[in-house]
Amino acid sequence: MPKLSRSGQCCQTMRCNNTNTSYYHDDGVAFPFRIKDVQPESCGCQGFGLYCDDELGLLLELPYAGNFTVEYILYRSRKIKISDPNDCFPQKLLVLNLTTTPFRRSRSAEYQIYNCSGSDYPVDDSYEEKIDCLSGLDYTVISDKSSLLDGNTKPSCTFVKQVSVPIGYAYFTKSSLSYYSSVYLTWDRCVTCGKKLHFSILFFFLSLSLFIFSLL
Template structure:
């Protein structure tokens, strides 16, 4: 073997070695991260902006940490910041609440446009402004919106709404994202329960998670999404889908993410962006 052949072989070896290393590192470098020991684990499609590179998250899924309260924050473009209470990566659901402890105030101007999220289910509530003391013993007031002169109520009952309409000032109707569909009308609520949201894009990652895999971009510079670290006995079958921007798609569950420390045993391609 002459010098030229030896040199070519060495160059090919290094090219192959570094290409493979780069591929493996890119799909496995985005480890699970947390803001505190009590906060939910964060990984693809989400990322913590100050702790994980841009390639570790999908557009529209950026989160931040509030170091003072040790909470995870999600910023919705037209509705402001919310605390992330939990994320279910398998069923692609996230539940959020108001960091200022007055979720009904946020609901009055809730707008999910410009984000990849939508409600898991929705329940329509009518808001009313009543004189202080009126029906306070019969209905649940929204304390954080009420004062000494006025009491705010929210109801999904048409019967109660008709009653309040005759004695109070109607404010607005709000479609509230909820965890389960309500088959019975709610007489009144303080509406402080978490909002349940879901996302559709990137699709397929929930299936990857359910089989113990890790969803993410194939490389730091690639727009191809792959499912890595899937045990051989449960390799998922996926069809590719194109990535949408948060403005094109709206986004689709509760639980902890699988262990991201496992070595990659297989990789399944999900699609290209």
């Protein structure tokens, strides 16, 4: 199990001992997030569990899409920036499904994915791009940002899927899908968890007050 640096109790801010992880800005891992297998479930909200990896640093696992590297977490604005440890984010986007997670897209950019016959399919650079990490010896996978075209309108191509890329800000929308090496997710305020945490703190101070009063 990877070593962790921490201070105080188990529910206080923790971080992985990995200097290659850029989420170390100021905060580390704090509520509503927790580090699984190290901190108890009461230290965070459901769906906010993170992992420490000796080589990759801090990881977030999402259903169907697998592990993502956590670049950093902005607690005040409720944003988490994640990237693909295998450097093929379009592959992650094909299976990314946030419906069963506490995360959502604040804004998104739409792209159409096509599978085209042949490794030398002529790509129109004005609105198409070849996705190298998804293409093979006898087929070319391309993305198209034009919303005017629907599936099966390209010769020798099969429409695969329309993907929504989570982005942090509207003006960060990029013309090519492969330009995205990381994306932003956000989450709503964790009301239920917050009430539980608030009750725990209240109970602690009440117990402390009764203990001090009994000594008087």
